[in-house]
Amino acid sequence: MFPCVVARASTMEMISSGMGGTLSGSIQLMRAELQVLSPLVPIREVTFLRFCKQHAEGLWAVVDVSVDGDVLRPNDGAAAAGYMGCRLLPSGCVVEDMRNGYSKVTWVVHAEYDEAAAHELYRPLLRSGQALGARRWLASLRRQCEYLAILCSNPLPSRGDGHHEAISPVGRRCMLKLAQRMADNFCAGVCATAAQKWRRLDEWRVEGGDQQQPRAAGGEDKVRMMARQSVGAPGEPPGVVLSATTSVRLPGTSPQRVFDYLRDEQRRGEWDILANGEAMQEMDHIAKGQHHGNAVSLLRPNATSGNQNNMLILQETCTDPSGSLVVYAPVDVQSMHVVMGGGDSAYVSLLPSGFAILPDGYSNAVTPDPTSQLGSSPDAQGGGNNINTGSLVTVAFQILVNNLPTAKLTVESVDTVSNLLSCTIQKIKSALQANIISP
Structure with missing residues (x-):
């Protein structure tokens, strides 16, 4: 819940x-x-x-x-x-x-x-109570209750505009179940919970001892890199999985604006390498709540991108007053046809990536002075109902870097994933014309 x-x-x-x-x-x-969905907390x-x-x-x-x-x-x-x-x-x-x-x-x-x-970037949010306080719990409870009410309805509602594929109610429930697993795995990867056996790269030991310890480009800790060995259990591909996660603050850019941008399939090509620089087409849309941003979607790259015959994007978006998620994973067409037909989704392999978007804990009543004590605003002191003017955005990628579970993790793989993460953040910054404060 x-x-x-x-x-x-x-x-x-x-x-x-x-x-x-x-x-x-x-x-x-x-x-x-x-948990608060950030490697900094x-x-x-x-x-x-x-x-x-x-x-x-x-x-x-x-x-x-x-x-x-x-x-x-x-x-x-x-x-x-x-x-x-x-x-x-x-x-x-x-x-x-x-x-x-x-x-x-x-x-x-x-x-x-x-x-x-906790990192000082997140202390105003923690002090405001919006991270793990009563408002956060109630907002999540309300959103999940709306989802359960829709799940129990028959038939499940879709967008119904005539442009989406017809999927049976059983198929839609299978898609929702797969999307829930995807979102759960995303959260477990961001916070490195014990649910998945992640190891920080400073704990990762390369067998043989003839290679240097892999680390992020430049040796900085701004991107947390973790890895795990997947033996091909149902629902995930076998091999070495690398997770790259970082959080940034976008002062003056509201969480709603960030959320609306990231879930816009027409602008997907501006930041998503899977879109090959183009817009994507929404094949299906399953509502998960009264807010139009709570949904599970199936996206397809445009025909000119050349990979529409073998890859789709499963995406879950959810939002409430306390925060938002945009989580997605590439899936192959054959597997999704099985799920859409009501087949077992437990055997669909996916590695989630995405974004967690939270308010930054400051209010519009006070312009934070970076030289002053963090948390000096009314909301940071736990009071007031002011609308937050800034966002805290966590970006996380999970990528299969080698399809052999016993393979060694290389510095090149770490650098490639780290650079992809940094490039994605810069593209989002440019599109939103936002300022960024890094850890």
Whole structure:
């Protein structure tokens, strides 16, 4: 329900199963990884007790509280490097049945965390509460509820303009399932969660010892490079997969403007190497919510680009007031025909790339002074309803650099992917006529 907030969650122990055959009074010991989609913000690992109680007919409370002792940073360097200490003080939600098909949800997040673990580019957003605060949780909940309502409808709605291919409701649900896996893998790659066995390049050891350690061009840390060895499990190609991720701030460029630009198939050729400099054609469009930006699309390069016979682009776009995603992956035509016909999508191989777009945490009431303390705006102090004027954009590519899982990772492969990422950012900057602040 919270794909951009919760990387992983598990119940470690059911301490009490509730009373009277209901979950009222239940207590669970749980563990979760909370994420902000950027390599500059470490994952928050929390272990907490969850208590559920029914206060009245149609009125429930769900409360979490950490069982960790404190938020102090670990002493050893290896643990400290990827640690963002966090402790939940009593947090959670109250859910009330409105008896008209709707629920009223009141959400509270009360937590303390180690701000020094996050890059200063993201500190205003964290302080504003828009990154992992109550507004973020509620926005995600509302968007997912809209998606579930559409998923349960029959038939599933499409754009219906006569220019899209006819796909059965079963085929559309298979496409939505494939797109969800694609988006989940994208998020796992950005934040390097334990769900996928990524290794930072400074941890990557080249067998034989006769090659230098691969690293990003120029030896800088502005682009986080990771790799993993895929053995060809269902849903991903075998070989060495390289992930390149970076985040930048676009002051004065709204998140909505960035989102609208990146999902515009007519301007795709301005930044996407897969488009070969041309526009793309939308073959199918499946709505995922009331906002027209919440959708799964199937894109095809224009006929003049020469590769339209064997490659399509599966894309998922989602947006709410707290942030947006544009995630895509090349897929072969034959596999997509199977999925569109209602076939199993679990065996379709894909490697996702895309963008996570967040507000920068500043408000339009204050023009940030780069020489002053970050977070001096009203929103950065946690108050105000001002519209954010800038964006934080994370760009992430996952690319198969060798189709042999045992192959060595080369410096040339790392440099090629790093340069592709940097070039894409520059093209977007030019198209939006935006300024960029790098880490």
